[in-house]
Amino acid sequence: MGTFPVEMLRDWKTSHEAWVDSWGDAPKFGSFRDMAVAISEKLLENRMHWEMYGPNSETAQNDPASNVVATWTARKLDCILPNNRAICRMLQDNMQTLPEGSAQTALTFVAHARAFEENQYERRDWYPLFPNEFSQLIEGIINE
Numbered sequence: 001m002g003t004f005p006v007e008m009l010r011d012w013k014t015s016h017e018a019w020v021d022s023w024g025d026a027p028k029f030g031s032f033r034d035m036a037v038a039i040s041e042k043l044l045e046n047r048m049h050w051e052m053y054g055p056n057s058e059t060a061q062n063d064p065a066s067n068v069v070a071t072w073t074a075r076k077l078d079c080i081l082p083n084n085r086a087i088c089r090m091l092q093d094n095m096q097t098l099p100e101g102s103a104q105t106a107l108t109f110v111a112h113a114r115a116f117e118e119n120q121y122e123r124r125d126w127y128p129l130f131p132n133e134f135s136q137l138i139e140g141i142i143n144e
Helices: 006-022 032-053 058-062 068-093 103-121 132-142
Strands: none
Touching: 032 058, 032 068, 032 132, 058 068, 068 103, 103 132
């Protein structure tokens, strides 16, 4: 087995830590419209999974005994939660780009996303549902 100099190992460790830390970085946007486009892409993907596999999907409604719940659970964990986290980071790291008066709507989404995630790990009696006014805000900015 080869040995590595201590300095080389420290450099690797520093590089690896920076790489791991970068996973939580949100891009900086010059305008809310630019951020809204990025958020819209993630919301679209989330909605597609919700419509295909969620509790109100055609399959879930027509065949409650189907295994669509397993697919829904998987998509929540591998897609929706990471997308929600990314949206929250975008909003938090780019608050200065929010249009005047829209911070409350953005924070309502953040509250929903956090509670939705908590509900995946430990069942809650209640959590705030997706705020439609958030998607309306995003769509409104994109369509201006």
